[in-house]
Amino acid sequence: MKSRHVFILITLLVILDAFAINCSFAIVYFSGFFEVNHLSQPARFLITLNISYMIAALICRIYMFANVQNTELLYKKVMLTFVVQFFIFVLIAKQVLSGLSITLPLFYIFTSELLFFITIRLMIYISEKYYLKMDxxxxxxxxxxxxxxxxxxxxxxxxxxxxxxxxxxxxxxxxxxxxxxxxxxxxxxxxxxxxxxxxxxxxxxxxxxxxxxxxxxxxxxxxxxxxxxxxxxxxxxxxxxxxxxxxxxxxxxxxxxxxxxxxRKEPLTKLRNRIVKRCFDIVFSLAVILFVLSWLFPIIMILILIESRGNPIFSQLRSGRDNEPFYCFKFRSMRINADSNTQQATRNDPRVTKIGSFIRKSSIDELPQFFNVLFGQMSVVGPRPHMLKHTEEYRQIVDQYMVRQFLKPGITGQAQVNGFRGETKVPGQMEGRVKHDISYMENWNLLLDVKIIYKTITNALGGEDNAF
Structure with missing residues (x-):
């Protein structure tokens, strides 16, 4: 059973163990325990030390998911890996380190390495005791x-x-x-x-x-x-x-x-797919924030403030993954009104300002949601997040409506690029949206995300009837 938190723990262990090995060598080397005639000798020693550990780690499967979730296994595996590394190092050293006196530095390096390993596992154990309470x-x-x-x-x-x-x-x-x-x-x-x-x-x-x-x-x-x-x-x-x-x-x-x-098939239940999608979201959202929003953000904010008073950024509670509410950001396209959290925008809506009409038709109003993506609340592509009121209404009348909530909501989605965008006047429109969202969930791949993003951009440039 794999989770991103265990994946992070394994990644952290790999980095800390690599630090322990190389730091042990550095301490002994700069303490003057090596008697060397040429700089290549300690370099070969360090390379041999790292290679022997990598081979031992693979043999002992020290970084397997099952082996890092149990404290007893955590210590047993590191001790076994340490012993195996020592014997592998000695075997390799006979071939590549001839002529170099290694007995004394080897003793100090492996002693230091073992102390580092034990300290790291002790820190993990203390963290784990705290983490187990973080349900x-x-x-x-x-x-x-x-x-x-x-x-x-x-x-x-x-x-x-x-x-x-x-x-x-x-x-x-x-x-x-x-x-x-x-x-x-x-x-x-x-x-x-x-x-x-x-x-x-x-x-x-x-x-x-x-x-x-x-x-x-x-x-x-x-x-x-x-x-x-x-x-x-x-x-x-x-x-x-x-x-x-x-x-x-x-x-x-x-x-x-x-x-x-x-x-039902859900590719995004696999850890590697979630990592791929999250990395794509981070890179894409950062690119938009740095290269587009960095200059467009102040311009839009000034235009909104010139036409109407109020915060130029509109934040609204919407339904997120597993139906957890989150604040979704948008450029404010309406005058301040009491119905903004309950009533969808309609065609020729009197609440929409002139600049608001432009940014809604061009989808510029959605751009602040790239911050939601960066914060991990949304994805670039996924089911569109709905107002809490509408989620409660549609879950009662639309079959499988809540299945779409298994995914992170998106700035754009398969439903939106296939004509199901904007106001939903009848349940049939929402049913079509839900079918597309479930189809996306069951058939996700990175190429599909790229296609949806491309189609979103071309639709925005060409204009959409449902964008108002």
């Missing part, structure tokens, strides 16, 4: 179903404390309870528990054919931004792989050898 950085998950697979999965999650906050397991799914004189599947009650306790993911050993209410439960979960993951055995998956495919279940991952299936 808002981790996914809240639970398991539904009394099954051996569920118990195996529970052990796996308990080993990944830096990645997840395990809320517990729920069983007795085959029982039926009575609520308001109607039979209700306990699974629905468990999802209700998940919603009330802000769970992000629920893993279940139950499939729709075993639970008639599961389709309704899936819809209920998605409406509240709770992801459902289906747990099966490796043998079962291999035997019924075609049946799972027909039923629209897709293999998402293996946790401790257990296949985890999902009911």
């Amino acid at each position: 808002f950085f981790k996914k809240n998950i639970a398991i539904i179903g009394d099954h051996e697979l569920g118990r195996r999965l529970e052990k796996f999650f308990l080993k990944n404390k830096l990645t997840v906050n395990f809320a517990g397991s729920f069983s007795d799914l085959n029982e039926v309870v009575m609520v308001d004189e109607k039979p209700v599947d306990n699974l629905r009650s468990s999802i209700k528990y998940a919603i009330e306790n802000d769970l992000d993911e629920v893993y279940t050993t139950v499939f729709p054919k075993q639970s008639p209410a599961l389709d309704q439960v899936l819809a209920l979960a998605e409406q509240h931004c709770v992801r459902i993951r289906f747990v099966t055995s490796f043998i079962h998956y291999q035997r019924d792989q075609e049946a799972f495919s027909r039923a629209n279940y897709r293999l998402s991952n293996y946790y401790d050898g257990i296949p985890i299936l999902v009911n």
